[in-house]
Amino acid sequence: MKMYNFFVMSLLLMVVSCTLDKTNYEDEINTAVPEHYEFREVAAVNKDDYKISIEALNGTLYQGYNEIRLKITNTQTNQNTNVSNMTFLPVMTNADGSKTSCPHQYMLDYNVAGQYYAGYSVFTDKSNSKLSWKIYMSFMVNQKMYTIDTAINVQEQTNKNLNMTSFTGNDGEQYFIALVSPQKPQVAENKLVAGIYKYNKPTASNGNFPDPSQFSYTEVSGYTLQLDPRMPEPSMGNHSSPNNKDLTQGNDGLYHGIVNYTMTGNWTLNFIMLNQNGKIIKGTKVSTDFTPGIPGAKSELFIDTLF
Incomplete structure (x- = not known):
């Protein structure tokens, strides 16, 4: 009889624990998983007769992957201007004055239908009192080169479905993986999209700042x-x-891949990254054992999510 009572109490504790965890997940989900589909202006700066407007989803730049749109307007005619060689370079300055960048598209693509220049930036840190971000841009109009820069604010990414990670691979190269979608997963098979980037080790600088070859x-x-x-x-x-x-x-x-979330809660995306030749760059296999009461072991390469 004593053993039976002990079994029942243990079972009740497990149920209560699981229920409390799930409730906490749902509370966080309700406040931390917005969806953004509209591009709005993040910052704008003028250069001679031109206004450069930087746009992002929700009008906010977040730590992690960001779609970027730039619009160039002639302030004299108030018309969008089709320029050439539109470049985009984010640079972060640390408290000690050192400068780094992040994965980004340097030469932007022109979208004819929308009349904007499109690219992306994967900001590796949020803005704070010890580090700041600035965007350096250039473009040409009638064979004249224009250069311009503006400070921007990068906010913390509260949506854990858009987390990122950086690491050094077994080949000695520095890599970045950033989740792009889904913004708000469902209890279902979800299309999983991520960007994978590598830092290009710089050679000798041309002596000018900013030198794109140093931030490639x-x-x-x-x-x-x-x-x-x-x-x-x-x-x-x-x-x-x-x-x-x-x-x-x-x-x-x-x-692009598929992740099947069978319930809400904390999930870990365990990865093994292979190069073109099937060689492991980073990551380890995870045990398939069912381990109730014990935290699950994670791969050497992983990203945590929550929905």
């Missing part, structure tokens, strides 16, 4: 990101889900 990043091409999603909380037993699909590169340069 490229999209990683032809890699594979093997995916093993799991719920690492002790109450969840490190369980995974079926029908997930590894991420491979699409025509847009981003990496």
